[in-house]
Amino acid sequence: MPKLHKRHDKSDIFIHWFNAACWILLLLTGVGLIQHPAIDPFGSGYPEGLRSLVGGGANLLAIHEGLGLIWIAGFVFYLLINFRGARFFLAEIFAVSPARDMGWMLKKMVLMTLGPKALKAVGMDPELPDQGYYNMGQKAFAQASVVGGIVIAVTGVIMYLSDRSFGAEATVLVSWSIALHFIAVGLVFAGLLVHVYMAAISPEERPGFKSMFTGVVPDDYAKHHHRLWWNKVKTEGE
């Protein structure tokens, strides 16, 4: 049995999958709420189809709003039970070492698409710079998720309150909330495609993917993918 290192708390695993489920449902219902030839993401009959499935646009909006509130409540719950975990996560994902991490990001993108030969051809060492608890790709997507998630949640609450407590003077705020909500979701979704591929389809991060269920990673994976963290664990203990 190889040595395992603890990576995720049960609450971390919960919030990850809870967030994933909410995002999928919010994305599916949210896209159905956009019906305008210039902005409709699919440019198709998806909104009409989904609306008739749930008994009209009003129901779809209510479902989307309900899911959004459940999503926010889930995060509040997580922060209440594991605030330290959230603080550790934020500190890790925003700690970027420009030289090391940008080099990693650039090389990783070429390695994943063109392969090591492409790097060698331009005279670059295909060896990736060592990474910490998270690699730069994970950090970039986590940053986008956190910033995007806050924008999405805040603008969502503004829209939710628009026809419940806001007056006519707030319409500019609501109108911009719609635009920002849409843009933030679009950008985070672009990152999500890569995140899902890297985690669930690519063999590279398979042990990382498994750790999102078990909470632990094997020693050799930690050493190879997160050497700075592995060194820290070795010197300071778990």
Add this chain to the structure above:
Amino acid sequence: MAQQLAMVIDAAKCIDCKACVAACKVANSVPEGQFRNWIKQADDAPVPGKASGKAKFQPGACMHCDNPTCVDACPTGATYKDPATGEVVIDHGLCIGCGNCLPACPYGARFRNAEKRKADKCNYCPERRAAGIPPACVDTCPTKARVFGDINDPESEAGRLYQKNKDQLARVTARTDTKPNMFYIGDPGTPDWGGEAVVPASMVAMKQTAPLLKAVVGLSGLGVLAMLGRQLIAGSGDHKEDTDA
């Protein structure tokens, strides 16, 4: 041919009694200080004993346009043109009161209902029509200046009036031509009564960002496909684990 519900208004018959405005308010429970319809009056209102003044009134409301700029300003399709009846409808369950459609109407026919906190405007009194009676403003007009119906139906009163006066019917002139379905026999008023459709900057930003977002998501998807292609062709052989563990 699909219906096109419309009003054919003989502005010369209007006596500015505002009965239509009051009847609409009562029929539709429009909040204090807000109105779904109007009678606009020219500044040069007639003065008793003076021959120069000529009464000029414009009884109006939402004109259920053929080119509804309000619909274009709505991101969710909460306001839409019903293809069956030609009405411009607001789905109040879907409207969140963002107010995008308000400045997009060059006639100022829309407002944010202070109680419902959502867009509001003339809807031709659907409850009354379901009961077989005309919209409140039409029903109450003492001079029958407002005539309502399907202008595509030659048998309806509105259709007959529309066909009979086809050559001299006028629409409100606005800087944005929305092709309103409110036709006036006679002068519909001074040109400055119709304004310009203004789509809010946030909606313009959303429309302009949409293709960029699609490009970003598309690029990301292409990147994933490239990685998947490499994974399938080259396998993960390049990925060597450390052996000195």
